[in-house]
Amino acid sequence: LEDVEFLQKITLATRAAVKALVDESTGADGRVMEVIPMAKIMANALGAKPQYRVSLSKSGFSKGSTDPALTPLFEYLEFCLKQVVADNELGALAEALNGKYIEPGPGGDPIRNPAVLPTGKNMHALDPQSIPTSAAVDCAKRVVDKLLARLEKDTGSMPESVAFTLWGTDNIKTYGESLAQVLELVGVRPLPDALGRVNKLQLIPLEELGRPRVDVVVTCSGVFRDLFVNQMNLLDRAIKLAAEADEPLDQNFVRKHALQQAEEMGCTVRDAATRVFSNAAGSYSANVGLAIENGGWESENQLQDQFIQRKGFAFNSDKPGVIDQQTELFKAALSTVDVTFQNLDSSEISISDVSHYYDSDPTKVVQGLRKDGRSPAAMMADTTTANAQVRTLSETVRLDARTKLLNPKFYEGMLNSGYEGAREITKRLRNTMGWSATSGAVDNFVYEDANDTFIKDPEMQRRLLDTNPNAFRDMVTTFLEANGRGYWDTDPENIDRLQELYQEIEDKIEGVAS
Numbered sequence: 001l002e003d004v005e006f007l008q009k010i011t012l013a014t015r016a017a018v019k020a021l022v023d024e025s026t027g028a029d030g031r032v033m034e035v036i037p038m039a040k041i042m043a044n045a046l047g048a049k050p051q052y053r054v055s056l057s058k059s060g061f062s063k064g065s066t067d068p069a070l071t072p073l074f075e076y077l078e079f080c081l082k083q084v085v086a087d088n089e090l091g092a093l094a095e096a097l098n099g100k101y102i103e104p105g106p107g108g109d110p111i112r113n114p115a116v117l118p119t120g121k122n123m124h125a126l127d128p129q130s131i132p133t134s135a136a137v138d139c140a141k142r143v144v145d146k147l148l149a150r151l152e153k154d155t156g157s158m159p160e161s162v163a164f165t166l167w168g169t170d171n172i173k174t175y176g177e178s179l180a181q182v183l184e185l186v187g188v189r190p191l192p193d194a195l196g197r198v199n200k201l202q203l204i205p206l207e208e209l210g211r212p213r214v215d216v217v218v219t220c221s222g223v224f225r226d227l228f229v230n231q232m233n234l235l236d237r238a239i240k241l242a243a244e245a246d247e248p249l250d251q252n253f254v255r256k257h258a259l260q261q262a263e264e265m266g267c268t269v270r271d272a273a274t275r276v277f278s279n280a281a282g283s284y285s286a287n288v289g290l291a292i293e294n295g296g297w298e299s300e301n302q303l304q305d306q307f308i309q310r311k312g313f314a315f316n317s318d319k320p321g322v323i324d325q326q327t328e329l330f331k332a333a334l335s336t337v338d339v340t341f342q343n344l345d346s347s348e349i350s351i352s353d354v355s356h357y358y359d360s361d362p363t364k365v366v367q368g369l370r371k372d373g374r375s376p377a378a379m380m381a382d383t384t385t386a387n388a389q390v391r392t393l394s395e396t397v398r399l400d401a402r403t404k405l406l407n408p409k410f411y412e413g414m415l416n417s418g419y420e421g422a423r424e425i426t427k428r429l430r431n432t433m434g435w436s437a438t439s440g441a442v443d444n445f446v447y448e449d450a451n452d453t454f455i456k457d458p459e460m461q462r463r464l465l466d467t468n469p470n471a472f473r474d475m476v477t478t479f480l481e482a483n484g485r486g487y488w489d490t491d492p493e494n495i496d497r498l499q500e501l502y503q504e505i506e507d508k509i510e511g512v513a514s
Helices: 002-023 038-045 051-058 070-085 089-097 134-155 168-174 177-186 222-227 229-243 253-265 288-294 300-311 327-334 363-369 393-403 408-416 419-438 444-454 458-467 469-484 492-510
Strands: 104-106 122-124 161-166 188-192 198-203 215-220 276-278 313-315 323-325 339-344 377-382 389-392
Touching: 002 051, 002 070, 051 070, 134 177, 134 188, 134 339, 134 377, 134 389, 161 168, 161 177, 168 177, 168 222, 177 188, 177 215, 177 229, 177 339, 188 229, 198 229, 215 222, 215 229, 215 253, 215 327, 222 229, 222 276, 229 253, 229 276, 229 313, 253 327, 288 300, 288 419, 300 327, 300 363, 300 419, 327 363, 363 419, 377 393, 389 393, 393 419, 393 444, 408 419, 408 458, 419 444, 419 458, 419 469, 444 458, 444 469, 458 469, 458 492, 469 492
Parallel strands: 104 122, 161 215, 161 339, 215 276, 339 377
Antiparallel strands: 188 198, 276 313, 313 323, 377 389
């Protein structure tokens, strides 16, 4: 507890110091129009401390307030502030319309790459052959180490196989971090050439790796397939390189599973080691999210079959340009999975904001394919900050529910924005139920607390009904569906209230009631 309290004290002191830095350039109207380092210059000339050092001293860090090592850090933060306020979007648009040259610059997450700022540049993403970068490889190793340490702590053993989901835009933002995580698990090192293109691989010796090679099953999004076909080739070569290594089976789970599957399916070890899958060319997503959004699904088996059929197209580096449907091979690979894993790598989108994350979650698919019927551990890595965190999917869903759906600051802000805001609240409840359908990772209290917040309160009912009756009807429908499908266990009076409320909303929409 003392460590947690001290960490909180450091966090608050850091926020106050950065705020003091920003306040030096903030005008009377509360806006930062231009970053002027004159306050710092004057303070130095008069022998006074900069305001961020004064703030640190007030927060109880008197030694830190005099530490010269902080100077370059806050100079960099001041530079970042200048980049943030140097908005040239309208100016660049006017110059573009006049046929003038617009300076190019990278796109992506400004937290990861401050060079994205200032805005108003002719944005480009990256050279797809240049990922994963060396920085991404370093970050990936830290995440993989934390993942394996957490799994060993929770289960007492090392996983033999991990199911990965790779996203196109996320790998653009992170310069291939999740791609590098796959390679790190398998124990293969990507090697860039003199031009920075990553097209060579090196098997990391077991002595250097210090653990067994972990098998992987990679499900790529349609966008990843379109943008990073070279990286799919790289992944397939890396996995087959590990599968063909003459190593003890208890130290190389890739080879262990490939040998088993080659014998069962009557194919070569190299073919059995196929682990990179996606949609058919021109096809996108598993459409699980679409089925859940529309309520048009009979059972979870339907969703799981849909996932397998749409995502079971295999990439084979031995057959360039060909993506074949290999449903049985896909099912065989998934049947050995111990862990499902995804990354959250941007502060812009959370797991309940969109349906994509649960749409590609294979947790219950794996459970249905495993011979022992055991549910795999479902894990997520939060790499939105430098200090990456690995949590269980249940922990991540709880955190997301408390920060979004059940957070008064969030839902009040949404309601204040009007019609669309009410729809956003309903969408997050529906996406939360999506996680129940694909993983079973949603605690009962999430639905119960949401019901208390949005349904039990008569005033909240009125606000939602007045703001967006259609969205409110969808919310009530989602609660009833969650209960009917066994995801939410609640008192009968709550269900009775929801059924009555549904009829009232329906009457208002149809004009029967005022």
